[in-house]
Every structure is written in C-alpha cells, then in structure tokens.
Amino acid sequence: MFQTYVSALSLGARGWIQMASFIIFGLLLFVFTFGVAAEFQEEKASRGGPILLGIIAILFVVSGPLVMDPSGIPLDQVTVHGTIHGLAGGIIFILLPISCFVFLRRFRADHEWQGLRWPTLVLGVIIASAVVLLTITSKAPNLQNVFKDWLGLIHRTIIVPYMFWLFMFALGLRRRIEQG
Secondary structure (H helix, E strand, C coil): CCCCCCHHHHHCCCCCHHHHHHHHHHHHHHHHHHHHHHHCCHHHHHHHHHHHHHHHHHHHHCCCCCCCCCCCCCCCCCCCCHHHHHHHHHHHHHHHHHHHHHHHHHHHHHHHHHHHHHHHHHHHHHHHHHHHHHHHHHHHHHHHHHHCCCCHHHHHHHHHHHHHHHHHHHHHHHHHHHHH
C-alpha cells in the first residue's frame, strides 16, 4: 500500500473506479470553483485562486480516463496516455500547495476568513514539503531505492491534507452562504 501511487489504482480490472473518481472529483471541484469565485470577487487572490482551482479541476478530468503507465516501465514502452496522465498529475501536484498559499493571502486579509488562516498555512506547508520530497525521491536514482516502499505514502501526504483543506474551505463557504 505504501508503495502504490493513487493513480496505480486505475490499472487492472477495477481500474474504471479510480478513473471515474478522478473525473467526478474534477467535475465537483469545478463546480466548487464557481462558488469560490462568487464569494471572492475582489483582489488578486480572488481572481488567482479560482483560476488555480479550475485548472486543477480540468486536469483531474483530463487525467481520469488516461491510465498511468505501470511503475518501472522501460522508456521505449511509455504510452501517450501514460505520459499525459503523468504530466497532468505533475502539474496538479505543483498547483495544490500554490492554491493553498494564494488563498492564505486572502484569508489573512479578510477578517471573516481568518479562521482558515492557520489551517491553510500548516496544511500548505505539509503539502508543499511532501511535493518536494516526492519530486526528489522519485527522480533521484539513488533515493528511489531508499524510498520506493514509501512513495505511495508520500503521495498520499499530498492528497489527503489537500482534500481536508478543501473540505474545511467548503464548510467555511457554506457557512458564509447560509449567513447570507
């Protein structure tokens, strides 16, 4: 379990479940983006944040049906769909912590959103650190052997905190809408 990337769940007979989850998540995130854009209509973070969320959402939808290549596949056997999936995933992972920090700027400035300031900072740092660690350990040949059993855990250390942050953000947005 700690060795397997989340995308590897799309390989095999039940892979369609993981593909569907990427597509559904991307579509739901895209809808959420419209709610965020409606709430934050002023300042730079208000424009940049929803744009980042929209890009992440689109990349999830794009990468969903494109199955990753199995780990360790020789370069001469790499597929187009695996390459596109990998590029989309790489861009997603770069944008996840950036989106947290863009919204952190807004949360610090807006007293109504200051409750998300510290959780956003802490989770953003965790996500960014995990992205750097995953990038280094998955690209450096001498570290691949050391961390190969932990790459899936590092991968999830990016995804789970981000999903938790999105959940807290969505709850905050819902409260704001209900307060009217």
